[in-house]
Each structure stands twice: as structure tokens, then as C-alpha cells.
Amino acid sequence: MSAATLTIDLSAVAENTRRFVRAGSPAVLAVVKADGFGHGLADVARTAVANGATWIGVTSVAEGVAVRAAGVTVPVLSWLNPVQVDVPTVLRHRIDLAVPSGRHLAAIVAAEPRHPVRVHLQLDTGMARDGAAPEEWAGLMAAARRAEVAGWVTVVGVMGHLAMADRPGHPGNAQGKSALLRGVALAEQAGLRPTLRHLAATAATLTDPSAHLDLVRIGAGLVGIDPSGSTRLRPSLRLTAPVAQVRRVGAGVGVGYGHTGVTGRPTTLALLPLGYADGLPRSASGRAQVLVRGRRCPVIGVISMDQTVVDVGDVPVEPGDQAVLFGPGRAEPAVEEWAAWAGTIPHEIVTGIGHRVGRSVR
Structure with missing residues (x-):
């Protein structure tokens, strides 16, 4: 345990959820x-x-099982599964499955489920990633109709994903919407009657009402991240760590591995007992800042596996003082700032905090 603490504010998650619900989705x-x-x-x-929220989304069946174990009873959709998915577990825990290919569908049929598996046909609408490629759509729809008539599946929805949703107005978004609607039309021509069309995640939900369709999928937005940069959501995390050691040094002192940081004046260095093994991005070395006694102070030298050094100047810091690495407060560094310092996105910062860091939920 690093003695650092990640404080999770569920009231922020609640507020963000209500905001999306009120948006009329x-x-x-x-x-x-x-x-x-x-x-x-x-x-x-x-x-x-x-x-x-009236649905829960996960990537794996195991995550879906964990949602059910948490006492959640609303529909659950899992959309990133191997071809040979555990169909009995899916049925037992009432989990909907995304079907991104004919092989996935065939594997469900081959399992001869005792009850129809609820499926969402997943289409590649412009990412060349998950989902069936456009040339496969007609065949997938026909196979899904045969499986539905045989009683193996119930086609609940048709889904896709937008590659450019964080860039409102990008022509790729209109192309993605058109592609999904083309897929829905093919499904209906095959005799399917899906009741849910879904395409929009957080960014498109905030910036493009025409992409809402029948269901929106909100992940980053729940925890205060807007990939489009268009909306101020409420952040829900604060990461703190105690100062483990303080030392006064002169000018020209090299700090940490390789002496990548060198003091430019006499100063005070504060050591924090967490590093890249705890989720601090090493690539933010020399750029990141933390809040110590109400003042922004720069990280100096390279962020190590377990340790980070901060140049606190003449701030009167003592061992045991709490440093704020990021948080929702006005003066506190934001998750988005850490992402910028590291050359990444906020999603990577919030999902990367390691299990050595203690959790406090409120």
C-alpha cells in the first residue's frame, strides 16, 4: 500500500447521471x-x-455477472466477448450479448440455448474495429433471422460506434449515423424487428441529439469526463498522498534517475510515496504539478515506480502533509491536466490508478 488515497465521490456520479437523463435522451x-x-x-x-439509468453496459460476461452480484436488475449488455461465449452463464444472469460477426452468432446457435439469447447486432459503422464489416451485414441479418425463427436468439437491437464523436461536426459522424440506419433497414428487410438502435456514447450524446436514437451509452460522462470538451461535468475523483520525506538542497542538484531534473536554485524537495506502479504516467515527468499547502508545485525528475519528487520551493512542508495530485477543487490539478502532461486522454488516467492506492468512497 502506497499510503496514497483515491477518494471517489459517488454524488458526482449521481449528478452526472441525472444530467444525461434530464437531457431528454x-x-x-x-x-x-x-x-x-x-x-x-x-x-x-x-x-x-x-x-x-435504465441499462448497464459492460465489455465482458464476467463484468455482467459482477453487476448482477451487486444487486442490479436492469438489463445488462456485454459487447466484447470471444466467439465461444459461455451461453449458460449469459442466460442464468440475464445478460444481453452484442453479436459482431456470423461466427459469434453461429457459436450461440451451436450451444443450443434452452431459451433465446437476447442479442444486439453490432455493426462496424466507421472504426474498422469491433462490429461486422459492411459487406457482412446482409448475411448477418439473414442468419440472425433464421436463428430467431428457430428460437435460439431474440434480436433486441442494432448498435454501432462513432469514431469522430469527440469532434462535433466532423463528417465521419454523419457517415456513421447513415451507416447504422442502413444496417437497421437491412435488418428490417430480413424480417427482424429490433426495438433499440444505439450509436452515441458520451461525446455524441452531449453534442449531437440526432445520434441519440433509442438508447445512449454513457461511460466517461458518468465520472465527469467529456471527450468533446463541450460540457463541464462534475469530476468524481481526488488522489492524495502524504509527504514521506522533506529535504533542503542547493542549486544544481540532480534529482532521481538520470538526473533528468536539476534544481535551478536552493529549494525544498518533497517525496511522495507513489509512482508509475500506482498509475501516475511516467510520461508526465517534468511537466506535472501537484497541490501542496494550497500551492501548485512542479514534479521534478522522473516519476519512478514507487516515488515522485516535488519541488515545493519555500512552501513550509512537513512530512505527513497531504499533497493533492488531482481533484475537483478549483486550485487542484485536474485529471484532464494530467492527461495533457502525459500526452494521453483522461480515461487512461482514471482507469490506471493501481490497487496499492487505497480507496475511500463517499
Whole structure:
């Protein structure tokens, strides 16, 4: 244990959920993959449902089982599974499955489920990633119709994902919407009657009402992250660590491995007992800042596996003082700032905090 603490504010998750529900979206699916974006799968799922979410989204069947174990009863959709998915577990825990290919569908049929498996046909609408490629759509729809008539599946929805949703107005978004609607039309031509069309995640939900369709999938937005940069959501994390050691040094002192940081004046260095093994991005070395006694202070030298050194100047710091690495306060560094310092996105910062860091949920 690093003695650092990640404080998770579920009231922020609740407020963000209500904001999306109030936005007039037809239905909100709360995405709790990656341990609820690092906030705790069970806590985020229960909080989202209590504040108006009517679906839960996960990547794996195992995550879906964990959602059920948390007492959540609303529909659960899992969309990133191997071809040979555990169909009995899916049925036992009432989990909907995304079907991204004919092989996935065939494996469900081959399992001869005792009851129809609820499926969402997953289409590649412009990412060349998950989902069936456009040339496969007609065949997938026909096979899904045969499986539905035979009683193996019930086609509940058709889903896709937008590659450019964080760039409002990008022509790729319109192309993605058109592609999904083309897929829905093919499904209907095959005799399917899906009741849910879903495409929008957080960014598109905030910036493009035409992408809402029948269901929106909110993950990052639940925890205060807007990938589009268009909306101020409420952050839900604060990461703190105690100062473990303080030393006064002169000018020209090299700090840490390789002496990548060198003091430019006489100063005070404060050692924090956490590093990249705890989720601080090493790439933020020399750029990141932390809040110590109300003042922003720069990280000096390289962020090590277990240790980070901060140049606190003449701030009167004592061992045991709490440093804030990021948080929602006005003066505190934000998760988005850490992402910028590291050359990444906020999602990676919040999902990367390691298990040596203690959790405090409120």
C-alpha cells in the first residue's frame, strides 16, 4: 500500500447521471467497464441506476455477472466477448450479448440455448474495429433471422460506434449515423424487428441529439469526463498522498534517475510515496504539478515506480502533509491536466490508478 488515497465521490456520479437523463435522451445505458472507469463497478452501477439509468453496459460476461452480484436488475449488455461465449452463464444472469460477426452468432446457435439469447447486432459503422464489416451485414441479418425463427436468439437491437464523436461536426459522424440506419433497414428487410438502435456514447450524446436514437451509452460522462470538451461535468475523483520525506538542497542538484531534473536554485524537495506502479504516467515527468499547502508545485525528475519528487520551493512542508495530485477543487490539478502532461486522454488516467492506492468512497 502506497499510503496514497483515491477518494471517489459517488454524488458526482449521481449528478452526472441525472444530467444525461434530464437531457431528454430516450434511455441511458450506464457503461461500467474497466471497474466502472476506475471508480468501482458495483458502486457506479448502483448509483447510475438509482439516478435514472435504465441499462448497464459492460465489455465482458464476467463484468455482467459482477453487476448482477451487486444487486442490479436492469438489463445488462456485454459487447466484447470471444466467439465461444459461455451461453449458460449469459442466460442464468440475464445478460444481453452484442453479436459482431456470423461466427459469434453461429457459436450461440451451436450451444443450443434452452431459451433465446437476447442479442444486439453490432455493426462496424466507421472504426474498422469491433462490429461486422459492411459487406457482412446482409448475411448477418439473414442468419440472425433464421436463428430467431428457430428460437435460439431474440434480436433486441442494432448498435454501432462513432469514431469522430469527440469532434462535433466532423463528417465521419454523419457517415456513421447513415451507416447504422442502413444496417437497421437491412435488418428490417430480413424480417427482424429490433426495438433499440444505439450509436452515441458520451461525446455524441452531449453534442449531437440526432445520434441519440433509442438508447445512449454513457461511460466517461458518468465520472465527469467529456471527450468533446463541450460540457463541464462534475469530476468524481481526488488522489492524495502524504509527504514521506522533506529535504533542503542547493542549486544544481540532480534529482532521481538520470538526473533528468536539476534544481535551478536552493529549494525544498518533497517525496511522495507513489509512482508509475500506482498509475501516475511516467510520461508526465517534468511537466506535472501537484497541490501542496494550497500551492501548485512542479514534479521534478522522473516519476519512478514507487516515488515522485516535488519541488515545493519555500512552501513550509512537513512530512505527513497531504499533497493533492488531482481533484475537483478549483486550485487542484485536474485529471484532464494530467492527461495533457502525459500526452494521453483522461480515461487512461482514471482507469490506471493501481490497487496499492487505497480507496475511500463517499
